Amino acid sequence: MLEYFRSTWNDDWRAFPTWAFWSWTAFFAAFLLYAWSQHGQALFIDSVNLVVHEAGHALFGWFGATLGLWGGTLFQLIVPFLLAGYFFTQRQAAAFAFCLFFLFENFLGIATYMADARAQALPLVTLGDPEFVIHDWNAIFSSLGLLQHDLQIAAVTRFLGWAGMLGIVIWMAREACRSPKRPQ
Secondary structure (H helix, E strand, C coil), rough: HHHHHHHHHHCCCCCCCCCHHHHHHHHHHHHHHHHHCCCCCCCCCHHHHHHHHHHHHHHHHHCCHHHHHHHHHHHHHHHHHHHHHHHHCCHHHHHHHHHHHHHHHHHHHHHHHHHHCCCCCCCCCCCCHHHHHHHHCHHHHHHHHHHHHHHHHHHHHHHHHHHHHHHHHHHHHHHHHHEEECCC
C-alpha cells in the first residue's frame, strides 16, 4: 500500500477545463466571503455537518463512551479526509481540493462548538434521549482539565480552518497554472 501511495504521489493530476477551474475558484471565493461575514455563527453547510457529526456519535458509540463522545467531531473530519484520499488516488484535483476545503471548513463549525463549551448557549441536538444530552466540548475539555481554555483552543482551531481553506485555494491555483494541458 505504501508503494502504491508513493507511485500515486508522483502521478500528474488529471487536467480539468478552464471553466471548471474558474467555477471552483468563484465558489471557494464566495464561500470564504460568506463564512467571513458570519463572524463565527453557523453556516448553511453546518446542517450537513451536523448529520455527519451525530452519525459519528452513533458509530463510535459502539466502541465506548469516550470514543462515542469524541466520535461526532472525529467523523466530521474523517469523512471529508477519506473522500479526499479517494480523489487523491484518482488524481482528480478539483474533487480533491473540494474535499479538503470541506475538511477545513469543518474546523470553523468545530471551533464554534468549542468556544461554546463554558457558555453552553448553542442549541444541542441528540439522537438519544434529550434529557441526557451533553455538550461534547464541555465534557471533553472538562475531562482534560482544559475547560478554562475553550476560547483559546477554539481560536486556534478556527485559524487552522481558515488557513487550510485558503491553502487549498492557493494549491488549486498553483496546480492549474502548472498544468498547460487543460482543455478549454
